[in-house]
Amino acid sequence: MSHKSDLRIKYKKLREDLSESSVEDMSLQIANQALKLPIWNGTYYHIFLPISHKKEVDTSFLMHILQGKEKSIVVSKADFSTNEMKHILLQDNTPLKVSDYGIPEPVSGIEISPEILDVVFVPLLAYDLNGHRIGYGKGFYDRFLKKCRKDTVFIGLSFFEPEPKIFFEATDIPLDYCITPEKTFDFKNNHLSL
Numbered sequence: 112m113s114h115k116s117d118l119r120i121k122y123k124k125l126r127e128d129l130s131e132s133s134v135e136d137m138s139l140q141i142a143n144q145a146l147k148l149p150i151w152n153g154t155y156y157h158i159f160l161p162i163s164h165k166k167e168v169d170t171s172f173l174m175h176i177l178q179g180k181e182k183s184i185v186v187s188k189a190d191f192s193t194n195e196m197k198h199i200l201l202q203d204n205t206p207l208k209v210s211d212y213g214i215p216e217p218v219s220g221i222e223i224s225p226e227i228l229d230v231v232f233v234p235l236l237a238y239d240l241n242g243h244r245i246g247y248g249k250g251f252y253d254r255f256l257k258k259c260r261k262d263t264v265f266i267g268l269s270f271f272e273p274e275p276k277i278f279f280e281a282t283d284i285p286l287d288y289c290i291t292p293e294k295t296f297d298f299k300n301n302h303l304s305l
């Protein structure tokens with residue numbers, strides 16, 4: 112089993128090697144895969160805005176789907192002094208600004224409590240067949256997800272296949288699904304769903 116730090120290096124490199132056009136193509140495929148999941152009865156959907164220079168999944172396609180379905184969309188603002196995030200309702204007039212870390216974030220707006228969220232799309236570097244994930248290592252999402260409801264659905268988005276097994280800590284909150292361009296993994300039912 113690889114160390115978390117080695118996996119971070121491995122997946123950062125795999126992402127760097129992707130062309131801009133494959134990032135766009137695969138991000139569109141991921142959004143299309145999301146349409147097949149049984150997640151569309153909710154009201155509040157949390158989504159991350161991608162750090163583009165890190166070649167994260169481009170969530171703008173998913174965002175268009177959410178807007179088309181008239182869902183309420185929630186985005187976050189990270190506080191690097193506490194490693195906690197604030198969650199803000201995205202409205203037509205919500206001002207966004209790219210932070211020092213390259214993350215597009217709301218400047219101001221209506222704050223939303225994590226308990227209200229029905230679905231959270233989760234950024235990640237690596238994940239495994241049990242739905243354990245690794246991010247950039249500050250624990251932002253671990254702290255956030257534990258404040259959501261028991262029935263909130265957590266969905267990772269990745270360009271890559273899962274690792275067989277990642278060592279996890281007591282604070283790690285596992286994903287329910289991970290969507291990749293070709294396949295969607297359903298961890299609760301322990302099989303490939305679609």
Ligand SMILES: Nc1nc2c(c(=O)[nH]1)N(C=O)[C@@H](CNc1ccc(C(=O)N[C@@H](CCC(=O)O)C(=O)O)cc1)CN2
Nearest residue numbers: 159160161162167189212214234235246247249251252
């Ligand atoms: N789009 C997006 N937003 C997100 C996350 C994410 O993974 N993706 N996060 C998920 O938790 C949080 C931000 N996490 C971050 C943690 C560390 C660094 C950071 O240290 N950046 C350094 C470069 C370090 C490196 O490349 O390894 C820098 O920008 O100087 C950036 C973001 C909250 N918002």
Ligand SMILES: Nc1ncnc2c1ncn2[C@@H]1O[C@H](COP(=O)(O)OP(=O)(O)OP(=O)(O)O)[C@@H](O)[C@H]1O
Nearest residue numbers: 244245246247248249250251252253254257282283
């Ligand atoms: N709920 C929590 N309360 C306090 N500390 C936490 C909590 N969750 C995680 N941490 C701590 O935060 C640090 C980073 O956690 P971890 O390595 O799991 O981050 P990550 O999942 O890779 O990053 P991220 O969630 O930001 O994408 C660890 O030291 C962990 O112990």
